Amino acid sequence: MASITFFSDDAAVTLIEVAQLRKVFRRPDKRPGLAGSVRHLVERKFVDKVAVDDIDLRIDAGEAVAYVGPNGAGKSTTVKMLTGVLVPTSGTVHVEGRVPHKDRIANARRIGVVFGQRTQLWWDLPVRDSLELLRDMHGLSDAEYGRNLERLDATLGLAELLPSMARKLSLGQRMRADLAAALIHRPPIVFLDEPTIGLDIAVKDKVRAFARELVAEGTTVLLTTHDLGDIEDICKRIVIIDAGRIVYDGGIAAVLAEYARERTMHFALAQAPMSLAPIGARLPGAVVSEGPSASQVDVTFDPSVVSAGQVLVAVQSEVEVVDIRIDEPAIQDVVRRMYAGELRDAPREGPDAPP
Amino acid sequence: MARFRRAAWLYRRFLGAHLRSTLEYEADFWIMSVAAVLAQGVGVIFLWAIFESIPEINGWQFWDIALIYALVVMSEGLSVLFAQGAWTMSFVVNLGGFDALLVRPFSPLLQVLSSQIGMNGLGNCALGAGLLIGAATHVDVDWSPATVALGLLLVVSAALVKVGLNTATNASAFWIKTPWSMFGFSMHTFGELARFPITIYGVGVRLALAVVLPYAFMSYFPASAVLSTGVAHWLGFLTPLVALYCLAMGAYVFRRGTLRYESTGT
Amino acid sequence: MTAADPVLPPRLPVPAVMRANRSMARTAFRSLVTHQVSFLFGLLATAFAALSMLYLWRAVLANGPVHGFDWPHMKAYLLLTFVASSLVSSYVDYRMAGRIREGDVAMDLVRPVGYQRARFVEALGFGVYELGTGLLVVVVAALAFGGVPGPAGGEALVFAASALLVFPLRFAVVYMSGLLVFWTQNYIGVQAGRIAVVTLCSGALVPIVFLPLWAQDVLAYLPFVGMAATPALVYVGHLTGSEAWRAVGVQAFWVVVLWGLGRAMWGAASRKLTVHGG
Numbered sequence: 005m006a007s008i009t010f011f012s013d014d015a016a017v018t019l020i021e022v023a024q025l026r027k028v029f030r031r032p033d034k035r036p037g038l039a040g041s042v043r044h045l046v047e048r049k050f051v052d053k054v055a056v057d058d059i060d061l062r063i064d065a066g067e068a069v070a071y072v073g074p075n076g077a078g079k080s081t082t083v084k085m086l087t088g089v090l091v092p093t094s095g096t097v098h099v100e101g102r103v104p105h106k107d108r109i110a111n112a113r114r115i116g117v118v119f120g121q122r123t124q125l126w127w128d129l130p131v132r133d134s135l136e137l138l139r140d141m142h143g144l145s146d147a148e149y150g151r152n153l154e155r156l157d158a159t160l161g162l163a164e165l166l167p168s169m170a171r172k173l174s175l176g177q178r179m180r181a182d183l184a185a186a187l188i189h190r191p192p193i194v195f196l197d198e199p200t201i202g203l204d205i206a207v208k209d210k211v212r213a214f215a216r217e218l219v220a221e222g223t224t225v226l227l228t229t230h231d232l233g234d235i236e237d238i239c240k241r242i243v244i245i246d247a248g249r250i251v252y253d254g255g256i257a258a259v260l261a262e263y264a265r266e267r268t269m270h271f272a273l274a275q276a277p278m279s280l281a282p283i284g285a286r287l288p289g290a291v292v293s294e295g296p297s298a299s300q301v302d303v304t305f306d307p308s309v310v311s312a313g314q315v316l317v318a319v320q321s322e323v324e325v326v327d328i329r330i331d332e333p334a335i336q337d338v339v340r341r342m343y344a345g346e347l348r349d350a351p352r353e354g355p356d357a358p359p
Numbered sequence: 360m361a362r363f364r365r366a367a368w369l370y371r372r373f374l375g376a377h378l379r380s381t382l383e384y385e386a387d388f389w390i391m392s393v394a395a396v397l398a399q400g401v402g403v404i405f406l407w408a409i410f411e412s413i414p415e416i417n418g419w420q421f422w423d424i425a426l427i428y429a430l431v432v433m434s435e436g437l438s439v440l441f442a443q444g445a446w447t448m449s450f451v452v453n454l455g456g457f458d459a460l461l462v463r464p465f466s467p468l469l470q471v472l473s474s475q476i477g478m479n480g481l482g483n484c485a486l487g488a489g490l491l492i493g494a495a496t497h498v499d500v501d502w503s504p505a506t507v508a509l510g511l512l513l514v515v516s517a518a519l520v521k522v523g524l525n526t527a528t529n530a531s532a533f534w535i536k537t538p539w540s541m542f543g544f545s546m547h548t549f550g551e552l553a554r555f556p557i558t559i560y561g562v563g564v565r566l567a568l569a570v571v572l573p574y575a576f577m578s579y580f581p582a583s584a585v586l587s588t589g590v591a592h593w594l595g596f597l598t599p600l601v602a603l604y605c606l607a608m609g610a611y612v613f614r615r616g617t618l619r620y621e622s623t624g625t
Numbered sequence: 626m627t628a629a630d631p632v633l634p635p636r637l638p639v640p641a642v643m644r645a646n647r648s649m650a651r652t653a654f655r656s657l658v659t660h661q662v663s664f665l666f667g668l669l670a671t672a673f674a675a676l677s678m679l680y681l682w683r684a685v686l687a688n689g690p691v692h693g694f695d696w697p698h699m700k701a702y703l704l705l706t707f708v709a710s711s712l713v714s715s716y717v718d719y720r721m722a723g724r725i726r727e728g729d730v731a732m733d734l735v736r737p738v739g740y741q742r743a744r745f746v747e748a749l750g751f752g753v754y755e756l757g758t759g760l761l762v763v764v765v766a767a768l769a770f771g772g773v774p775g776p777a778g779g780e781a782l783v784f785a786a787s788a789l790l791v792f793p794l795r796f797a798v799v800y801m802s803g804l805l806v807f808w809t810q811n812y813i814g815v816q817a818g819r820i821a822v823v824t825l826c827s828g829a830l831v832p833i834v835f836l837p838l839w840a841q842d843v844l845a846y847l848p849f850v851g852m853a854a855t856p857a858l859v860y861v862g863h864l865t866g867s868e869a870w871r872a873v874g875v876q877a878f879w880v881v882v883l884w885g886l887g888r889a890m891w892g893a894a895s896r897k898l899t900v901h902g903g
Contacts, residue, residue, distance in 0.1 A: 029621060084622055089461045091618050105618070112464040124459045128380045140372055141465045390814035397821040404825060408835045412691045416684050479814075541666035548670040552677045559684035564676070 019193060019224055020086065022061040025095035027081050029053045055081040057248035058095065063226065065192075068219040070235035070256065071228040073245035079228040080119075082245070083197045086226070087117050099193065113142060116186035120198030123178060124185045125170035131181045132166040135188055142189040149188070156184045159214050176207035183214060194218060196227045200234055212238065232259075268304045268331045269315055274324035275299055286318035369465055373473035374441065381478055392482035399432050399486050402554070417558045422497035423586055424555065429490035430517050430578040431554050436483030437518035438525060443477035444470075445525040449532040449540040458622055468613045472526065498586060506585070513581040513595070516602040520577040523605025524550065526613060528572075533616025536623075550574035556583075576601040664754075667715075672762050675707050679770055692834045698861040701773040704763045705857035706829040711759035713795040717748040718803035722812035725803075731898065740895075741800065741887055748796050777862030783869045787856040790876040795852050797883035798823065804887070807894040828854030834863075848883060851876035 033051045034044035056078045063069055073079050084090040085097055088104030088111055097104055104111045118124070125134045139149045157163050160180045165173065173181060179199065187194065196215065200208045215238050219225055227239060235242065235256065242259050244252040252259070276298035277283075283301070284292040290305035301323075303315050312330060319325060382388070406428065410421040438445075448471055451457050460467040491514070500506065529543035549567075553574040557565050568575040576598050584595020682703060686696045694702065721744060724730045733740055767773045776784065802819040806812050824830050826849035833841050833854060844850055855872045858864040864872055 084458070087462050089458050089622055090620070108461065109464045109466070112462050115462065117462045119458055122455050122458055124462075126376070129376060133376060137372070137376055138463070140369060141463055384811075386809065387811045387814065390809060390811045390818075394814040394817035394821070397818045401821045401825045401830065405830045408831050409685055411837075412835055413685060413688070416681075417687075535662055537662055539663055541663045541670075545666040545670040545673070548673045552673060552680075555677070555681055555684075559680045561680070564680070 016064040016066075018062050019065050019100055020061065020063040020226075021096075021098045022059060022082075022086070023096045025056055025059050025061075025082070025085060025097060026054070026093050027056040027078075027085060027090060028093045029055055054248050056085070056092075059245070059248075059250050061243065061250070061253075063224060065224055066222050067241060068215075068225045068227070068239040070239040070242040071226055071245065072230065072232065072235070072242055074230060077245045078248040079230075079245055080197055083117075083195050083226065083228055087115060087195055088112075113189070114191055114193055116189070116191040116194045118179075118182050118186045118194075118196050118199050120179075120196075120201040123170060124182050125178070127171050128169060130167050130169050131162075131173075131184075134170065134181075134185060135166075138185055138188050144189060152188055152190055153184075156187060159217055160184055160210070176203050179203060179207065179211060183211070187218075191223075193224045194226070196225065198229055199227070200229065200231060208234075265306060265308075266304060267307050267312065268302055269312060270295060270329040270331075271301045271303070271319055271323075271325050272327040273299045273301060274326050277301065277323050282322045283319055286321065287315060290315065366466065366469060370469055370473045373470065374476045377474070377476055381476055388478050391479035395436075395479050395482040396486050399435075399483060403428065403490070417556055418588065419556050422494050423582070423588065425490055426494035426498060426586065427556065427578045427582045428554055429487050429494050430514065430582055431551075432483050432490060433487030433514055434518040434521040434577050436480045436485075436487050437515075438521045439477035439480030439483060441476075441480075442472045442522045442525065443480070444472040444474035445522070445529045446540055446543065447471065447474055448529040449535075449543070450538050452532040452616070452620070453536050453538050455622075457620065461617070461620075467617060468526070468610060472522075500585060500587075510585060513585065513598050516598040517577045517581050519602035520573060520598070520605045521550075523602065523607075523609040524572055524574060524577075526609030527605070530609065530612040530616050533613075533619060546572060550577065553578045555579075573601050573605060576605075668758050668762070671711060671758075672766075675704075675762055675766050678703050678707070679766060683770070692832065693863060694832065694861075697774045700767070700770060702832065702857045702861050704767060704773060705860055706827070706853040708756070708759040708763055709791050709795075709853035709856065710824065710827070710829045711755050711762075712752055712792055713748050713799045714755060716751045717744055717796070718799045718816060719812070720747070721800075721803040722806040722816075725806045726810065726812070740891055741884075744800055744803075745793075745796055748799075749792075752792060774861075776860045777865070780859050780862075780865060780869060783873055784856055784859045787851075787859055787869070787873050787876060790873065790880060791852060791856060793880045794848060794876055794883070797880060797887055798848065798852065800887050801883065801890055804890045804894055807897060823849055823852060826850070827852040828857070832858075845872075846875060848876075848879035851879060 030050045030052055032044055033049040071079055081090065085092050086099060086104060088108045091105045099111055100114055102111050125131060160183060162180065162184050165177055165181050170178065199211050212234060215225065215227060219238055227235060229235065240256055242256045243250055280292045280301065287303065287305065287310060289309055290303055293302050295302045301319065303319065305315055316328065406421065406424060451471060460470045525543065528546040529540050531542040532540065535542055549572065552564065553568055557568050557575050557579050580595040581598045583592040682699050683696060686699055802815055805815050809815055826844055826847065828850055833844055833850060855876055859869050
């Protein structure tokens with residue numbers, strides 16, 4: 005089926021078009037145990053859970069979009085509908101003009117998917133065998149396959165993983181192998197669904213560097229995550245979804261500025277300080293307060309004004325520090341602030357104004 | 360059609376991919392093969408013991424029924440060898456492995472069916488072949504190249520009936536969301552009723568075996584066509600059509616299931 | 626699906642041991658009821674098997690009795706061996722094999738209740754369900770096929786003795802085949818093979834009297850007949866008086882011998898586990 009392309013004023017090609025997309029899961033409303041099941045045979049009551057609630061989305065060729073939201077917001081469900089794994093309850097999805105769940109095989113040739121929590125590899129086969137099976141499914145020539153493999157090896161360090169069986173790989177190794185499996189056919193559209201979940205920081209960095217490279221090559225990327233650290237330097241556009249609805253769709257700068265605006269460091273001290281004033285004097289603009297107990301101090305500061313390192317030095321010059329903790333910025337906070345109207349929508353394409 | 364040839368090639372490729380890891384479990388292979396032969400062999404002993412005491416059942420003699428049996432054993436062996444993956448459906452669909460299949464450029468159904476190669480099916484095939492040859496030499500049939508060709512066609516068709524029905528019943532995995540294929544298994548044991556001439560059963564069971572879940576076309580009808588005995592034996596010549604019907608039914612149920620797939624389960 | 630028994634120190638007072646046993650039995654029973662769908666289809670599968678047996682034998686005996694069996698008595702024989710065959714037919718060896726393969730069996734070594742006895746109690750818990758569903762299928766089948774004749778007179782005592790011995794005998798054989806997993810690592814094949822051999826040799830498929838004389842002579846002294854055929858034969862009046870008591874004696878003999886063999890096997894298996902690490 006030929007792909008239909010849409011041309012906007014900017015002559016950008018819209019590859020992914022989503023309109024009024026809705027997914028409702030129906031669960032039987034029954035009590036546990038044998039009695040409940042029997043009763044359900046007669047009464048047939050169901051509970052509807054709306055996972056994705058009438059969303060609209062357009063992604064152009066070459067865009068790198070971050071699709072972000074708290075756990076259970078509907079991110080994975082959206083991606084599953086975009087890749088043809090789930091059939092929408094209502095609304096439309098078009099990827100290069102095709103409906104994913106109808107033209108599944110043709111669509112599969114043009115996309116690469118990484119599901120963070122599930123693997124694409126064959127469990128009991130060496131990675132090399134898995135990749136060769138994918139090569140055969142995609143009909144790649146030996147030359148093409150060799151070229152693509154080399155390219156992936158350069159960024160992911162694939163060669164060392166090739167002889168191992170998928171079930172013997174660590175989580176980080178498996179993720180690298182899964183990225184290779186998803187991209188062995190050089191698809192123009194790539195979906196990365198929670199690619200860094202559960203990984204340690206070293207592997208996370210590798211994955212992020214890989215994603216950056218993909219974007220630089222012009223691949224259209226949709227990256228879903230609930231870790232905002234994944235999207236820095238990779239995506240220019242961020243779509244925030246919460247409880248099935250898109251609450252923000254626009255430039256990333258405003259969001260990062262907002263979420264990075266305030267950090268809090270928690271210090272555990274050797275003994276309760278006499279007074280917090282000396283610390284406060286060294287950090288103008290920061291808020292120094294007592295923590296949950298007298299020998300704990302919290303410092304809330306703006307990282308663009310004073311760095312975490314500077315805060316640490318300031319505190320250590322006044323008191324003896326035993327332990328430190330810095331709060332991870334949470335997407336929930338950004339969403340909360342969205343609802344509180346603290347985050348203004350930057351120019352974007354089309355979705356509804358926030359509720 | 361080039362697409363059909365390509366699909367067949369990919370199917371063989373998938374079957375072969377697991378061959379190496381399957382063969383690693385050598386001890387397993389022998390135990391499973393011996394067990395399969397024992398299980399079927401006991402059935403043959405049972406038949407033989409009965410026929411030592413009586414000359415015929417409903418007009419069918421020992422080697423006639425042995426022919427039915429041979430078809431069942433052969434179909435079982437072939438379907439285990441080439442489409443054992445059908446039995447993994449409940450597991451794959453309900454424990455999260457299905458998503459990966461849906462984003463690959465190859466039919467998800469064919470991927471599932473070819474995901475396992477049941478080497479222990481060879482035991483059944485050997486026993487089935489032995490029984491077939493034994494039956495062929497003892498029954499009252501004029502064997503010519505034409506009848507032998509017909510016989511082989513019927514054997515293959517019978518196996519395809521089994522594969523189709525295995526697929527259709529195991530596709531219940533999309534509706535009965537447990538990781539075990541209990542529905543498929545219970546329908547398989549229903550199909551075991553087709554080991555004997557269906558004339559021994561009541562009308563309801565006969566209809567179920569001939570029309571609803573046509574297991575009788577895996578064994579009884581093809582056998583009666585070859586032997587020219589039994590009720591409406593010409594029906595047996597329809598076996599290849601029934602095989603296509605069962606395969607189509609399996610594919611249809613699987614496709615309906617795919618459309619309502621909810622991708623739960625980690 | 627593991628019973629969440631805490632690891633207790635050895636030498637418990639008797640009531641606590643009894644409680645541990647009862648809870649194991651209850652857990653076994655309960656784990657089945659929670660998997661209701663599987664339970665129903667498993668039941669259906671066994672019902673189909675019973676169905677095919679009944680239809681087939683009706684056709685076989687259509688022209689008159691064979692080897693002393695007429696159709697009404699054959700019905701009774703088949704239904705009784707069916708109930709017997711459904712005891713200890715799943716769960717215990719399956720769960721044993723699972724735990725052995727996963728390595729959880731090391732935990733079982735330190736439990737206060739002996740391994741074999743523990744498995745027996747589990748089997749009892751499950752056996753309640755097996756007996757219940759077996760009787761259910763049998764009653765329905767009996768009604769569908771026109772009822773069964775009552776028991777042959779005067780043998781109530783020997784019948785009771787024989788029937789009671791079926792369960793421990795079946796358990797002993799299943800237990801030992803489950804232990805084989807320690808050596809073969811394969812469970813499904815071993816189980817399938819056991820089921821095939823036991824079904825034939827216990828007379829559940831065809832009464833032993835249909836087999837050649839030399840087979841009958843051998844099987845009469847093996848444990849298998851006592852697992853199904855013996856009580857059924859007493860019921861239909863084919864085993865009477867001293868002959869019946871001798872058969873019961875063979876049953877009892879094998880219960881004792883196989884229980885002991887089972888202990889020996891367990892000893893060998895646990896030695897293998899502790900020395901080689903399983």
